[in-house]
Amino acid sequence: MTTNFFQNIASITTNATEEWxxxxxxxxxxxxxxxxxxxxxxxxxxxxxxxxxLIFNNTPQRIDECFFPDLNTAIPDTAVMLSSMEHFLKQKxxxxxxxQMEKDKAAKAEKDKTDRQKKYExxxxxxxxxxxxxxxxxxxxxxxxxxxxxxxxETIRGRKSELAKKFAPDLFNEPLKS
Numbered sequence: 001m002t003t004n005f006f007q008n009i010a011s012i013t014t015n016a017t018e019e020w021x022x023x024x025x026x027x028x029x030x031x032x033x034x035x036x037x038x039x040x041x042x043x044x045x046x047x048x049x050x051x052x053x054l055i056f057n058n059t060p061q062r063i064d065e066c067f068f069p070d071l072n073t074a075i076p077d078t079a080v081m082l083s084s085m086e087h088f089l090k091q092k093x094x095x096x097x098x099x100q101m102e103k104d105k106a107a108k109a110e111k112d113k114t115d116r117q118k119k120y121e122x123x124x125x126x127x128x129x130x131x132x133x134x135x136x137x138x139x140x141x142x143x144x145x146x147x148x149x150x151x152x153x154e155t156i157r158g159r160k161s162e163l164a165k166k167f168a169p170d171l172f173n174e175p176l177k178s
Contacts, residue, residue: 008068012075017042021053033057036071038078045085051078120149127159136166 009020021037037053054074056063123144130139140163146153 008071012068012071014076014079015040015042018079023053027057030059031057032060032063034063034067038075040079040082040086043082043086043089045082045089048082048085051082116149120144120152124159127163131163131166136163139163140167 013020017040019039019041021035021039023033023035023037025033025035027033034056035053036056038051040048054070056067056070058066123142127139127142130136130142140160143156143160143163144152146156149156
């Protein structure tokens with residue numbers, strides 16, 4: 001007796017990570033149950049384990065008629081679904097990585113902001129020291145640029161104006177007194 005059973009199975013199989021479990025149980029002289037469980041071992045989604053087997057419960061003649069047509073319908077759909085599940089898992093992992101990158105970017109931006117604030121505070125501290133030493137022109141020169149620190153522009157302009165008033169009179173810019 002020759003059969004093309006395995007050739008038919010091979011024509012349905014789509015990739016090397018597929019596994020088939022076929023169980024045959026004879027129930028009576030004219031009735032049998034065939035259970036076909038299809039798995040794709042490349043799919044890491046645990047939900048793939050709850051896909052039920054295909055069950056054929058009928059006479060051998062009737063199972064012969066519908067076995068491969070039904071498999072040709074069900075298995076490719078199942079394979080596509082499992083592939084989609086695996087694709088979803090990969091995309092989810094990629095989203096997790098991207099999300100971590102965004103968190104890292106936000107943390108870096110926060111660190112940069114803190115570093116900027118620290119530089120501003122150090123510069124203003126130096127200005128205060130120079131002012132108390134009576135070095136008003138040097139202090140005025142050390143006041144940070146308001147364009148670099150727009151959030152402190154008002155304070156910076158006020159400090160520059162305050163220091164400019166303390167300068168020693170400039171002989172060349174003083175109006176002549178007659």
